[in-house]
Amino acid sequence: MKAALCTRFRAPLEIAEITLAPPRQGEVEVTLAACAICHSDLHFIEGAWGGTLPAVYGHEAAGIVTGPGDGVSDARIGQRVLVTLIRACGTCRCCSDGRPVICEYAADSASPLALPDGTPVTQGMKTGAFAEKLVVDASQLAPLPADIALDMAALLACGVITGTGAVFKTAAMPAVAAALVIGTGGVGLNTIQGACIAGAGRNIAMDVAPEKLQAARDFGATDGVLASDPDAQAQIRAPTAGRGADHVFVTMGAVAA
């Protein structure tokens, strides 16, 4: 199959032919329809997080099941699925607790990817979705309803759950609280959406780009503050009766924020 291969950090990905092993016990092969680009992929490509090359990144995907392995009962050929990087046993203490992200037993397994000469290829973030197909653990899939387009659904795999999860799980933000979301990219917009669903009293978006603040309003922000404004702090205090925000979500990795 073809994949966008990272052979050197800080260099463009190369479209290359690589091999994909068939699904083993408990694994599923998915033919991909869409994969978003997350900033984590860019960090890896830039070499910021290290790792072994060559590698295939991409972890925010959706597609169609084309090969369930042995022992997989809940994925059938033709099923539309979301593919995430969350590999979980489903039964350990953390999984039972509703925290599959820190599953105690979801060990890395051997990568199903290799170059034609047999050289192993790293399966980035246990997924490797910048490719025509992938093979992942069945726990990394979630079934999708028929009425959601796969390119939109792909966003659910990382950006949406990261942004809304920060509100619902990490902050457990109560209704009426004032939220300030710094950075309104993919994760930030979904944090704003989550705060909106949670019933935020004020839902303040902050960014350096004015056009992004408009997009933030479309996702439910009540206020937009340009981070470069000298009176940005006053603009946050004004709609919160002088208190400032109850919960602040910094959604990008910039120290200045």
Ligand SMILES: [Zn+2]
């Ligand atoms: Zn991501």
Ligand SMILES: [Zn+2]
């Ligand atoms: Zn587990």
